[in-house]
Amino acid sequence: MLEDYAKARKLGLKQVDRDVAHGLYPYPPALDDILKNQGYQGEVPVGLAEIDLSLIAGTKTRGRQNMFSSGFLPIAEASSEFASKWSDLIDSQRAEGLRDPIVVYEYLQRFYVQEGNKRVSVSRYLGMPTILASITRVTPMPSDEKALRAYHEFTRFYRVCPVYGIISSEEGFYARLAALLDQDLETPWPDELVRDLRSLFDGFSASFRARGGDALDLQVGDAFAHYISIFGFGQLRGLSPKEIDAQVEKIWGEFVVTQGEGARAYLEDPSAGHTAPLPKLKNLAKQAVLAKPFRVAFIYDRNPLSSGWISLHERGRIKLEERLGATVATHAFTDRSSDAAFDQAVDEAIEHGADLIVTCAPTQMRQALRAAAEHPGPAYLNCSVSLSHSAVRGFYGRMYEAKFLLGALAASLAEHHKVGYVAESPVFSTVAEINAFAIGAAMVDPHASVHLKWFSAKDHDWRRELREEGVHIISGRDYANPLAPKESWGLYRVEENGAETHLAEPVWKWGRYYEMLVRSIRNDTWKKEGEKIPGQSLNYWWGMSAGVLDVRLSEELPRGQRMLVDVLRQSVLSGRVHPFTGELRAQGGDVVQGPDAGRLTSEQIVRMRWLNENVVGRLPEQRELDRDGLVEVEVAGVIPVDPSTVLLKNTSR
Incomplete structure (x- = not known):
């Protein structure tokens, strides 16, 4: 029908005008012209397949390029033979459909038409999603x-x-x-x-x-x-x-925040609303709302009796109840690593009117996202940092601040300028903690070296390796292991007889953290933060200044070391000292930034992949990690992994 052609041509001419105005080629590109510049190895017949019309990028040869706009809409004169054939084709399409496949060449997942340009044009005009095509693949040069x-x-x-x-x-x-x-x-x-x-x-x-x-x-x-x-x-x-x-x-916001490199916002200090008392009530309706306990569900992938990390959060949950009394009601679900067990916990939490659902491992983020999509209403938190998601907010602590203090303390106690550091897995923020420890050590002893090992590295005996390297001051796990209560943790010294003396440890204050988050939701600070920073994932990344982190020292430490840590603590709290300000050098002497530079950005700190120049060791490779380390790294790692070797199917339904 010529009336259809006139409408399609009008759209095509507009497209040409837009392309010309933007300095773009206004006609479909020809694959022969592309290959003339780049070359190719050969051609491989693929066969018949339905292809998405949006993947058709141009024509095989120049031919009648100027009969179409770049989007394959017709632009030839309405009185032309081409217009008549196009009109006959659209009538046939409406009456019988297109029976014969078009002939295309595929190059880098885009298709270039050799036969059937008008069929593509008619299908595009009619909004058809796919078209049958006979495909030949053009193999690119190595x-x-x-x-x-x-x-x-x-x-x-x-x-x-x-x-x-x-x-x-x-x-x-x-x-x-x-x-x-x-x-x-x-x-x-x-x-x-x-x-x-x-x-x-x-x-x-x-x-x-x-x-x-x-x-x-x-x-x-x-x-x-x-x-x-x-x-x-x-x-x-x-x-x-x-x-x-x-x-x-339901999950459209996830695509918005994950586009490009991901849009992430780091909230480094609680706003006044997080710690402010709840607002005065102005009507009975609000009184009724606030009279109802704020319900928080904690869904743990493991058990506090077997996981030191979960044990810390469980103590935080209990502390939250102690701090807020009858205004809050919490419930813990343990051992919910599988999807079925997790979903059951969510269903139960929703049934009991949960206002907030907390997950404490980055590996639970996928499950939390699904819960947020299927059960909108409650607020959702995941203990992680720098994962780009909109429906679930991340929260973590600037542990590198505490590690900076511990590094300085370790160097002040070490003999032969050597200290050890055993990290968990190479995930976001871990490298910053290693480097802050190393920078703190170098501040006290310019000749200090930090010997790096990994708990998640299989087939490695880090205790033996550190002993052979002459290291006696070691920074181990940040918390006690319930399954090995005699195992040293925090910062400790290995004595000549093999005994281990506890010196200091980082302190997580999850109860205070949770209290401020609950207050922020109840007084609408949570909502306002989301409105103020739209289109980005929100990560609460609070530190020592918020009172959610600290360092605890052994009473047996010499007075001088205690004073050293106290002075550095006050300097960090006041902002006078920051481990990632000024000159920074990576292993091999590579300059990260010069002496006059300011503080690294939050993104640069969290996603750090370089090791400080005084670190002896390296990031592990995928093949060196145990299964738990692999799963953690696949979700939030700073090293590349082959996902086909990470047993994702173990977490599927």
């Missing part, structure tokens, strides 16, 4: 560029799961996607699984783009994998497009 490495991983994915459109430019993406579906990139996936994945992706892609996903700095494949990781593929199979769209709507 290169070590990141984009080509990612593309070669896609070709491995396509061999086992022939689905186009799930695009990501990140290395490791397809291995991670396979792991989310309990598959790999070596064995062909079951046909039913491939069909269900394609159907799910088509529904997700349509919803994502309809809501403005193309305007985000986020590839549709990355968004899709995030969607699956939250809900679990098993719960998504067979959903209708309407059901998929409803879920995308």
